[in-house]
Amino acid sequence: MGLLDLLRKLKKGPEKEIRILLLGLDNAGKTTLLKFIASEDPTDSTPTLGFNIKTVQSKGFRLNVWDIGGQKKIRTYWRNYFENTDVLVYVIDSADRKRLEETGFELGELLADEKLTGVPVLVYANKQDLLHSASASDIAHGLNLHSIRHRDWHIQACSALDGSGVEDGLVWISKIVTKK
Structure with a gap:
């Protein structure tokens, strides 16, 4: 079952537009995830030096997904894309334990920004298909996600490459979104 089938089942009626901001450090798998969601070949991804926008339409939903590059020099521009965000999707490379502190810092900065106040956050603990990946629960604990208040959040183990968990x-x- 693809994203379009899933959304058809969950929502009927007039088309609802959802703006999703897809962020995370470079090499976390954001573009691979976006390609999987758009039913494109996820193995054909290159680093995003600016941003990618994909619109996926379905009966009842129109997803506008903004995939912004995660290189350190680009992160300062992330806030230019915060306006009208319905859901923040933050992607973490679960196998890159050396950068867990850095990714936690960046996520904390995002959650503290007033333009994203109350915006729900989905954290994808990506690259679970790799041998030495940290589990989603270990990442949640390491990033202290359970202390997040005043917004809905969820962490999901996944592999954007094979689609498991996405x-x-x-x-x-x-x-x-349907709860709002």
Whole structure:
């Protein structure tokens, strides 16, 4: 079942537009995830030096996904894309334990920004298909996600390359959006 089938089941009626901001450090797998969601070949990804925008339409939903590059020099521009964000999707490379502190810092900065106040956050603990990946629960603990208040949040283990866990995260997004 693809994203379009899932959304058709969850929402009927007039088309609803959802703006998703897809962020994370470079090499976390954001573009691979976006390609999987858009039913494109996820193995054909190159580093994003600026941003990618994909619109995925479905009966009842129009997803506008903004994938912004995660290189250190680009992160200062992330805030230019915060306006009208319905859901923040933050992607973490679960196998890159050396950068867990850095990714936690960046996520903390995002959550502290007033333009994103109350915006629901889906954290994808990506690259679970790799041998030495940290589990989603270990990442949640390491980033102290359980201390997040005043916004809905969810962490989902996934592999953007093979798609495992991706749809579970999308189900969570659909529930949050239809709840509003």
